[in-house]
Amino acid sequence: MTVFFKELLTKDVGSIFKVMRDVFDSMNEMMVLMEVEQNSFRYLAANKAATEKLGIGTDAIGKTFEESRSPALVAFIKPMYEKVVQETEPIVFEEEILLHDEALIFETSLTPIVSEKGECRYILSVSRDVTERINRETVLQRAKKQVEESEQRFNSLFYENEDAVFVLDSKGYFVEANDVVETIIGYTEEELKSRSFLMLLPHSHRKKVMSYFQETLKGSSRSYETQALHKRGDILDFRIKNVPIKVDGKIVGIYGIAKDITKQKRVEREMEDVREELQLIWNHTSDAIFTLDHKGLILHANPAFEMMFGWTLEELKGQHVSAIFENAESQYANIVMNGKNVLNQVVRKRRKDGTSIDVIGSYLPIHHRKIHAIATYTDITEETKIQQSLQRSEERYRKLVELLPEPIVVHRDETIVYVNPACTSFLGGKDQQELRGESIWRLIHSESTEKIKKRLSHLTSSTNKEERTENVDMKFKRLDGSVVSAEVSSVKVEFNGQPAIQSVLRDTTKQKLYEKQLEYLAYRDPLTELVNRRMFHDILNRLVEEENVERMFAVLYLDLDKFKEANDQYGHEVGDELLKLVARRVVTSIRESDVACRVGGDEFIVLLKEVGNKQETIAIAERILQSLNQLYVVKEKHLTITSSMGISLYPQDGKSTKTLIRHADLALYEAKTKRNDYKFYENDKS
Template sequence: MCEKELLKSVFMHGIEDMVFVMRVEGSDTFVYDFLNNSAKEKTHFTDDVIGKDMRDVIQGSSLPFLLEKYAFVVANKHTVTFEDSFHSPKSKDYVNETRLNPLFNENGECTHVVAVTRDITELKEAEKARNESKRILEHSKQRYKSLFENNTDSIFSVDKQGILQEVNLAFEKLSGYTKEELIGRSTFDILHESLQRKSLRNFLRTLKGEPQSFEASISNKKGARFDLMVITTPIIIKGEIVGIYVVVKNISEQRHAQRILKESEERFRLIAESSHDLITLLDHDGNIIYASPSYRQVVGFSPEQYIGHSLLYNVHSEDHKNIMDGFITSINESSLISLEYRAKHSSKGWNWFEMNGRPIFDEEGGFLHMVVVSRDVTHRKQYEDKLKLFAYHDPLTDLPNRRLFQTHLTDAMNDYHQNGHKFAILMLDLDNFKAINDHKGHDFGDDVIREFSHRIKKCLRGNDTVARLGGDEFIAIVHHIESKQDVIEIVERMREQLNHTWEVRGEEVELTTSVGITMPNTEDITPEALMKQVDDALYRAKGAGKNTYQVSK
């Protein structure tokens, strides 16, 4: 084998890189003259490409790029190295590094370009993986730096001897020492003697691979005192514990709040246990979660009997809606609730209570519970009822007075306008009553008035109203009257009842009465007009000789 053939055999079979020899024909035409076995295997080209222009063999976007590189080598007469990608029709994508070497004839003309292409796909993938690992590592470092240095909790690390290795800014602020003062110093040197034994015990357990968590109170370099939660975690590298990470949480505010809450709860307990009012705590559903001991004294039931029941437990059914509406409104609007209700007593029936409730919320606005204080106001309600009776009733006869009569008249007028129910007004006056008062005295006269009111009431129906206007003057509302004749029949019965002999204080008394009568006869009639009409009718009855009645015109 001659040297030329030997060289060709080496290029063909002995080189793993792809080798292409391109013949130069003009400035931008390159013809395949040779390609080795490696080039054939990876490109799946055959000897058929020999003698063909590159434009007839290579398709796609890579052709202009290659033509540009080959033309540059020919024009500048020096080697060029570049990277490109190559898609094999029957295999995967490759990343190649190609070196173009110009060959010259004796006249210095570039006649051929030898392309040696090396597959650097694995190298690029390895480089890509290396860069990705580097990026992940850098990202992890940044995360660690952020987690460690910028953490609001105090963090530091120590070696197996307890010597400080790293500290973050939060720990510097908490301890009162600078980083330079801390690094290289024993952790136990900055702890009070009272804490050293406890800390050492947890330190040794952590070195055995057992994370620890404990609370401690310390004073820092400046004398400030803190309540702390300390968490220790072993640092494990290649299966060996080399130190400890320590996270210190400042829980001073939480412990202070807990102490205040405990003191507040103790005060609440003392108040609740000594109070004569009912003190109740309700949850969000209105169920009782606490009932004060005073329940036993005030309502006669044990407080335990109320726990878990609704706030409506032992409350009068007529008051249920009012209480529930108030409870819901109070929570939704963060407002106080104040109302009166009736609650059952074990032996006294229904007692009246005045309730004042306040919803309690946490710092985020979440409902915690409602505090309700209820006071027995039964005696006050009874007194108010008496006052109401005095305000709206005549003390001599217990009949409604002028003020209450006006209310009944307004109701009758409304019923007349809205439903068409007719009614009549009777105004009555005892004849010659002044003479009785003058001769027999006011006490005797008062008894006459009482008897007069009693006889009038006997003549009226249960839904009718009779009132005393003052002196010997009375007035009545007779409901559901269809005609004047109906009213006259009632008045006749009344006169008959009044004409019977009276016996007052053992003496027989004969009395008569004059009556004025009126009925609303137009839609626009007013209470004032009706009163004027009945007063005029009474005046005419007395003027007609008394012991008679007159109907308004």
């Protein structure tokens, strides 16, 4: 083809047009012959297809790009032709053209026709419609991507699930299983394949689980609990979810998700055993046990209470505890309402018939739902029963303390002799035995060591058996090294017949964290997390109060130009995101020692803590403005916004916080007359 055109170039222009028209019109492709000029390209000929589809009629022949085509098309196509002229090599590209309200994609090749001197004198453009091919490729790519995404979602659910996931066919045989299955029950995927799920179930569970399986095959998902056998023979508890697998509308199997709840069930069984034991204690103990609400009304009482005080259970419910107090007001206010532990106290109580008895009473604040406190009484009227009663009371107390949510620790000679489960968890232990025998100082943070030593010294040296310490906040070291806080109250007790100290801890770790968060929010702008006006004034005040006139620092007052229009046009959500981006750019434009503050709205203040001269301030100000002038992309919207800035310098523009900010604000007012600029405060305009 190239040789043909080289020979054609030796003929006159009229012959070229005649020959090319006959050749072009026989082609289905859109063909255009362009003549290369110094700064443009001129249409020499176009075939019938180009005339019909591209609109290159006879009126365009002899004209340049600029004379016959739209500026947008010239801007796109002309660089392609120039590249062909420069490199004298063909190029191929795709372009989208709107024809008859339909977007079509054309593949165009530009072929240079080079003279014997090596000059590109003509360019032959051949375009063909590839819309259908491109659309077909796009559909295939989209379908491929959807298949890949679907496969990835399945793999995430199946192989990355923390629970056991498996697939059964319609006959109940394993088809597939993730690695968690092997971890939980010991069988590999290969060992399970082609085996029935029934082989993993105890005989007593097979009939029930098979019915659930058959329900799922009918189209209903099913959740249930059952047991399964580990490969080594252990019985495990599981919570199962069965989901039908449908292919072309037909159920071909099920997905199964199994969660190992063995530990949970073991705990539930143990808790049930404890509950039964406590119920036995409640019903059959010789000691009176009762619970109180926050008003001091008796909620429940055990049978021993009826025998001890002469009231029936029906009479006791709703009865105020003052009915059995000799000195009701002082004792109830001191013991229950103040939330203090009182253990094994010898007190006098009044019976229904008006007579009094001496009892050993223990009072424990619970604060659980309606229950405000729990109390136990042991009748010690007969002196011979005192020692036995004390032992039973201590055992009952320990059982009750085991269930209390507050951490409780008993220590003797600075060594832990008892912790309840709540305290074990609080200090990071796996079980109570892990903490018994440990020195208390290993678990006390160094910041609290001296404080606790003084409190323990005071407590142990006191001759008052009822001596207790006031609540105070302490820091503790968990076994994993992390630090927690608790409010601690300590009292002298007897433990296993020997003197000891019992401390009740109230976890205040989250409270301390919350207080720190509140303190942070008090000095920070909640939207941008910059310092707020209050904190900025505090920082600037401290700097001004140093009265170091040899030291120069600057206050920069910024305001975004036309921010309100952008906020109104795009909404507050976009406006808020824009303010966050502005804040980040301001921070990255200043030094680490400087302070950026959001005053409110679209106003910001920057403190340059130390500048050597005015020129250094200018450099930072220009850096800030340049950064803020860059394009913003907020929720797929491209925004450009400028800012204005007023600057005051210490000490020449003021020696107080109020004056420096006011003068910077005045300078900002001057800068906003021009916009996108900064101005220094000038004394003659004040």
